[in-house]
Amino acid sequence: MNCEIVQSQLLDLVGGSLQADAAAPLRAHVDGCAACRAQAARISGGMRLAKALPVEAVPRHVHDAVMARVRAGRAPAARQVGAVGGTQAPGAEASNGFSRFMAWLSGFVLGPQVAMAMVLMLMVGVGLYYLPGIRQSPQVPGGAIVNADPGDEAGPSAALEPAAPLDLRIDARTNRLQPAAEVMPERTPARPASTGAMAVEDTLAALLPAAPPAVALIPGAVTAAPALPPPDANDELTAALAQEASRSVVSLRAEPSLPDALGGGGAGALAAAEERADATEGVGGVRTRASDSASAGIPAPSPVAQTTPALDREAAAPMARLDTEVASRRAVSPARLAPSGVGAMPSATSASPSAPVPAAAPAPSTTTPAALHAAARGQSRAGAIRPAIAGYEALLSGHPSYDRAPEAMLELAELYRRVGDPTRARSWLARAERSPTYAARARLARTQLDEQAPARSAAPAAAASSAAE
Amino acid sequence: MARGASDLPDETLLRQFGSGDAEAFEMLLSRYERPLFNFILRQVGERTRSEELLQDAFLRVVERAGEFKGESKFSTWLYTIARNLCIDESRKMVFRRHKSLDATTVGEDGEGPSLVERTEGHVAGADRSTIALELRPRIAAAVEALPDEQREVFLLRELQHMPFKEIAVIVGVPENTVKSRMRYALERLQEALAEYADYVAELEE
Numbered sequence: 001m002n003c004e005i006v007q008s009q010l011l012d013l014v015g016g017s018l019q020a021d022a023a024a025p026l027r028a029h030v031d032g033c034a035a036c037r038a039q040a041a042r043i044s045g046g047m048r049l050a051k052a053l054p055v056e057a058v059p060r061h062v063h064d065a066v067m068a069r070v071r072a073g074r075a076p077a078a079r080q081v082g083a084v085g086g087t088q089a090p091g092a093e094a095s096n097g098f099s100r101f102m103a104w105l106s107g108f109v110l111g112p113q114v115a116m117a118m119v120l121m122l123m124v125g126v127g128l129y130y131l132p133g134i135r136q137s138p139q140v141p142g143g144a145i146v147n148a149d150p151g152d153e154a155g156p157s158a159a160l161e162p163a164a165p166l167d168l169r170i171d172a173r174t175n176r177l178q179p180a181a182e183v184m185p186e187r188t189p190a191r192p193a194s195t196g197a198m199a200v201e202d203t204l205a206a207l208l209p210a211a212p213p214a215v216a217l218i219p220g221a222v223t224a225a226p227a228l229p230p231p232d233a234n235d236e237l238t239a240a241l242a243q244e245a246s247r248s249v250v251s252l253r254a255e256p257s258l259p260d261a262l263g264g265g266g267a268g269a270l271a272a273a274e275e276r277a278d279a280t281e282g283v284g285g286v287r288t289r290a291s292d293s294a295s296a297g298i299p300a301p302s303p304v305a306q307t308t309p310a311l312d313r314e315a316a317a318p319m320a321r322l323d324t325e326v327a328s329r330r331a332v333s334p335a336r337l338a339p340s341g342v343g344a345m346p347s348a349t350s351a352s353p354s355a356p357v358p359a360a361a362p363a364p365s366t367t368t369p370a371a372l373h374a375a376a377r378g379q380s381r382a383g384a385i386r387p388a389i390a391g392y393e394a395l396l397s398g399h400p401s402y403d404r405a406p407e408a409m410l411e412l413a414e415l416y417r418r419v420g421d422p423t424r425a426r427s428w429l430a431r432a433e434r435s436p437t438y439a440a441r442a443r444l445a446r447t448q449l450d451e452q453a454p455a456r457s458a459a460p461a462a463a464a465s466s467a468a469e
Numbered sequence: 470m471a472r473g474a475s476d477l478p479d480e481t482l483l484r485q486f487g488s489g490d491a492e493a494f495e496m497l498l499s500r501y502e503r504p505l506f507n508f509i510l511r512q513v514g515e516r517t518r519s520e521e522l523l524q525d526a527f528l529r530v531v532e533r534a535g536e537f538k539g540e541s542k543f544s545t546w547l548y549t550i551a552r553n554l555c556i557d558e559s560r561k562m563v564f565r566r567h568k569s570l571d572a573t574t575v576g577e578d579g580e581g582p583s584l585v586e587r588t589e590g591h592v593a594g595a596d597r598s599t600i601a602l603e604l605r606p607r608i609a610a611a612v613e614a615l616p617d618e619q620r621e622v623f624l625l626r627e628l629q630h631m632p633f634k635e636i637a638v639i640v641g642v643p644e645n646t647v648k649s650r651m652r653y654a655l656e657r658l659q660e661a662l663a664e665y666a667d668y669v670a671e672l673e674e
Contacts, residue, residue: 008645011652039656046655048669049662050627053612054605058506062520066498066527071491
């Protein structure tokens, strides 16, 4: 038996808790081992000292305090034990509920979660109180309910008020939104009664080049129609044009396909130009509006585009709207731009029908179909309908493969309509329908032409009946 | 209270208290209050605080009497509660003031010979009653100076005469470990109070 085993059992050996048979070999080892004997002596000495450890008496007040608490809390203790053991002290119900509630409350009052919940509830309550919809409406003495003043925080913003409806108009010619510059509120009252007829006129007129008084606004370069005849040789044309202008309202829109004849270089930037003949202003009363020159980045009419003394021009202001009252039939003569303005003033724009009549433009060559087309279009614009028809016929018969033949057919059909020959007009429209590009426009024109025919035929009948009466 | 309650086991008394018998609890209190108080006192070192902790320990017994399932001895449960209270109290204390064996004793001015100096050479002819009065606090101080794990085992064994197996349950270590701690504690105590060994031996004789 080694010392380690003996020393592990010395405590029991010295304490006398070992049986005699188990203690004998240990005691024999200790008697023969100095180290184990010394350790046994220390343990024995420690045990003797431990017996001298003072044991303090419990103060009586401590005992009484514990028992007082026990007697005061006997019911809760009995409840807890009873909950387990199935018994409960009778007669403890009254104080039991209150004590249980107080114990439950005291367990939560100081809880941080409860504190945070209270703060959160307080914040929500304050927020709800200041919501205008939650506030109570003040009661007036009469009993009427007065809505609470919502204050600035709940009032509808002016920016949220419904805006005025947009004045959007669809252009029948292009099936697109009509630019604001083209909206002409005064057009409707100036129209004759036959709306359908006017629509046909507008549609077909849109296919034609701009009438001579129209203003061509071409940034960079402004050119006049090259096929315009000189004024001295154009009295007949101007008279016819004035008559045509006074007869109807023609809205001209320089489309991208037209500027080739009008201006050449400024095809993409051709601004809208309108011409309106106001029947109420007498014969030849023509009001010309050049719109949006400012918005198009074009300055107001420059000195190059001078106004004749016979014109009463209504100068527009910042929007550069130019309303010009043409007082005489002479004034509706084709507007021509001074040759010096062609290319010489790239930034200037001549935008007035009263621009000084320029010298005759150099006559284009009549051999090419484009030249023939331009010439016919110029005659049409000048009011020479019959010569224009002849020109178109020559163009289409002599150059059947002309790339812009369908466009010429549409223009020719319009001229036939003007001269009262709807049959030929339909014929040319039918031919124009073969072109995929112009088929839609041709069909539209033909449909309107068909609708116009009964209206025109009915008008004389009505007049005859009224005359009979 | 039933006749012969002083002979009833602790667990029976606790059940009687659970049924509303406060006297049964007082019996338990009378059985355990003194050793438990000394256990706490030697662990904490402050009388007033020890009294408070003693009350807390018994009040916890009152509060949790319903949780006692009887799977262990009542003494084991009670001392486990008290030990946990002492551990909590020790953590709250910044430091514990252990009286050094070399520290000066009761002199008003703090001067005078230490207890070692006073007991040296006095065992044979000195006033034994005086030495006995001095020994008791010295032993108490030596016990309080033991390491915590040794002290608690020593106190449970010496104050409650608790079996090592039950001490192992309370402390939460194997029984052999408990015995080792107890042996170390006794040896340390003997070494600390070696000068009193003969005197104590004479007292036993």
